[in-house]
Each structure stands twice: as structure tokens, then as C-alpha cells.
Amino acid sequence: KNQVEQSPQSLIILEGKNCTLQCNYTVSPFSNLRWYKQDTGRGPVSLTIMTFSENTKSNGRYTATLDADTKQSSLHITASQLSDSASYICVVSARTGTYKYIFGTGTRLKVLA
């Protein structure tokens, strides 16, 4: 069964600190993996997308990694800011099927001053 699991479920850190969010998946055949940021009460916004051949992708202070062998991805946030407080959702796409997106339940990050 295609699944995406994220950990931790929630995280609280102090402003300026770094953090890493995890995403494990069992989606096959794998096409790509996205990380989305969702502010409270808003729709998700894409941060990064990685295909099978990519193992790292950066977007400002956000760096995503992908290990296609172990089917794991991480999202590293450097020098966190208050505006990073949001839910971060991992979405994995399969290469087959009409609808092929598997969403994780997200990690809720709270950055404190």
C-alpha cells in the first residue's frame, strides 16, 4: 500500500535554531517527492521537488534531501524564523495511475522568539 509517514508530528524550536523534518514513504514506482509549507488557514505552497536522480535541493534556508534507496527524505531548515511556523507536508508521486499523489499528514512546526 502506498503510504507517506512524517515525523515528528509536531516540533517546537527557538528562533535561530536549525531543525530537520523526516518523511518516509513506500510509494512505488516512485516519480518525485515534494515538500509543501502550509501556513495556518492557507493552502499549501510548494518548497521543493526532487526526482529519483536528485538527492538534494535547496530553496533559501530550506534544504531537502532524498535517499531513493531507503525511501527517505528530510527537510532541513536553517536559522529558523518566526515565519517558519507552519505545517510542512511531504507529498510523493507515483509514476503510474491516474491520480498518483500520496500526502503525508504533515509536521507542525512552531518557532518561538
Add this chain to the structure above:
Amino acid sequence: DTGVSQNPRHKITKRGQNVTFRCDPISEHNRLYWYRQTLGQGPEFLTYFQNEAQLEKSRLLSDRFSAERPKGSFSTLEIQRTEQGDSAMYLCASSFLTSTDTQYFGPGTRLTVL
């Protein structure tokens, strides 16, 4: 604003009433998706369209739910005989069919059923 828009942003209704939501996708996008999201959960897929054709529906989409995209542009999602369990954020997303097919989400419509 050329992003995905949704109306209304908030809807409060009484149990048993019908509600309709509208989604306007990014103009050149040929795919449109509807999701439902409850607090603390990721979006749950409901249905999606390619142009005007509804290609897939989730088993979550009971017969009280119907979606249309009559001209391959905007879409509507109707919920008939609403129940308290329908209270959620309803998200719409659109994409252009490419190898990456990134979905762009709208701000959502928050439905509260009293």
C-alpha cells in the same frame, strides 16, 4: 492575482442544507483537484479533472458530494444535505500536465456545519 482562487473563504451552514464552493484555477492549467483537510491532517484527495473530464473520484466522495468543471475552467463542489462531519477546509489545486505536474493550491474554503 493570477493564483488559484476559491470562494467563499468561509461558509457556516446548518445541518441538512446544501452548499456550493467555487474554484478558479490558474488560467493555463488543465488539471484541477479538490481536497478536504481536517485539523492536524494532510489534505485528503476527493476528485480531479483534466480539462472538463472528471478522471477520478475518491471513495471519500459520497453521493452527497458532486463536482463539475463544465468548460474546463472553473469548478464547483456541491455538498448536499450537509452533516457535521463535513466540517473541514476544502482545498482546490490546479496544475499543468508536465513531467513534474506541480500543484498550486488555493486558499481554501472553511466549512462549518452547525
